[in-house]
Amino acid sequence: xxxxxxxxxxxxxxxxxxxxxxxxxxxxxxxxxxxxxxxxxxxxxxxxxxxxxxxxxxxxxxxxxxxxxxxxxxxxxxxxxxxxxxxxxx
Numbered sequence: 001x002x003x004x005x006x007x008x009x010x011x012x013x014x015x016x017x018x019x020x021x022x023x024x025x026x027x028x029x030x031x032x033x034x035x036x037x038x039x040x041x042x043x044x045x046x047x048x049x050x051x052x053x054x055x056x057x058x059x060x061x062x063x064x065x066x067x068x069x070x071x072x073x074x075x076x077x078x079x080x081x082x083x084x085x086x087x088x089x090x
Contacts, residue, residue, distance in 0.1 A: 022081045026073035032057045041069050043078050 024043065028050060029036050035054025041047070046067040050059045062071040069077045079085060 022078035023075045024078065026069045026075040026077075028059075028068065028072050029074075030054055030057060030059065031072060039069075039073075041073075041075075041077050046077065046079075 022043075025038055025040055027036055027038050030052040033052065033055040035052050037053060039050075047069060048061060048067060050068040050072075051057070052059060059068050059072055061067050065071040066080065067077050069075065070080055075081065
């Protein structure tokens with residue numbers, strides 16, 4: 001095995017172990033109608049928009065938050081949980 005492939009494999013194993021420590025499901029609560037839904041959070045991107053299934057409002061992150069999970073979820077997104085920062089506009 002070449003050295004670069006070994007390093008990439010080791011990085012992937014570390015990332016997988018770290019993500020296993022993050023909570024990957026969050027209960028989203030619509031601030032407009034109170035509808036709740038358990039959603040699986042993406043681990044490789046931020047979710048900036050979410051359409052409520054109850055009232056069809058388009059949820060966006062609150063100022064200072066990086067994604068809808070950080071604003072309206074029972075748990076913040078995995079990057080924030082792991083103190084890595086997020087890719088969002090906040």
